[in-house]
Amino acid sequence: MSRRGDAKSLVHDVSRKLRQSIFEGKLKPGDRLQPGVLSKEFGTSTTVVREALILLGNDRLVRSSTGQGYFIPRLDPVELRDLTKVRCHTESLALTLAIERGTLEWESELTAAHHRLTRTPRRSPNESRHSNPEWFKAHRDFHAKLIEACGIEVLTDFCDTLAAATELYRLWSGPIAASATKARDVEKEHADILEAVLARDAPRATALLVAHYTTTVDNLLASWPVAVKDVAE
Structure with a gap:
């Protein structure tokens, strides 16, 4: 109780x-x-x-x-694809502005957020098929910090809304698309994004960010018939 x-x-x-x-x-x-x-x-x-x-x-x-x-919302492949398209566009703009405007303090905070992410176990200690809630928080904090320095509150708020809207999909992409993601190195994807941002290379950073999001969606949708069956059981 x-x-x-x-x-x-x-x-x-x-x-x-x-x-x-x-x-x-x-x-x-x-x-x-x-x-x-x-x-x-x-x-x-x-x-x-x-x-x-x-x-x-x-x-x-x-x-x-x-x-x-x-x-609990049901998963909808059309909604996921549409949300991801909008998220890629809005976060690309926010990240480009953040790279232009970000200070040294922002770089330090972003590096610290990435460090926390790398040190947080990705899988739940209670169930290896599912993501660790603490990892999800660290992951969300890292992505939020990436765009924070754009300085446009309405833009970061909208990006946060889109991130929340896709969280359930990202949560379920782990157990139901595991076979499709075995060869994927998510940790390297995050490290490469951070490296491009710190180098102030906006085109590369945004391209890597978009690839990061779309790969997750592609892997999940490739297993969608299995995904629908698994989440219903």
Whole structure:
């Protein structure tokens, strides 16, 4: 049961536990999330659970609709392709501006973010087929830091929204497209992007970033019939 305490802490605790269940594959795309059932499971109120679900909704890991309540979004290959196209365009612009405007302090923070990413295990210690939530956070922080120095808040906010919208797809691309990604060196991809950024080579950096995103999508879509079957089981 959740311990008594500050309501905000309880909300974040329930949100963290639900996020962990999603990352470990215990909750899958299409699964319904009933506040009444979850409140009994976590030993807290339905109000706390609903607020936790709203937090997860901000990251596009949970959605809600009239008649369906809360649920894990289903995977849609057309949506994934479209979101990735928009993300590639917006982040290419943001990264180009960040390279033009970024300071030495930004370079240092970006290098530190990359270091944290390289030192964080990619797979969950509880389930080797699924990504480690801490790695996902470090990965998202690195990509956010890449474009931060562009200095245009509305642009970085939009990029963050797109990143959140594709997170569930990236999460599931690990276990369901593993065979297609064995030869891929994601760590080197990140290192190469960082190297190009520090060299202030915007064309190369943006090309590498776009390739990084599209490779993930191509690998997942290449296994899509298997992917749909796996996430439904």
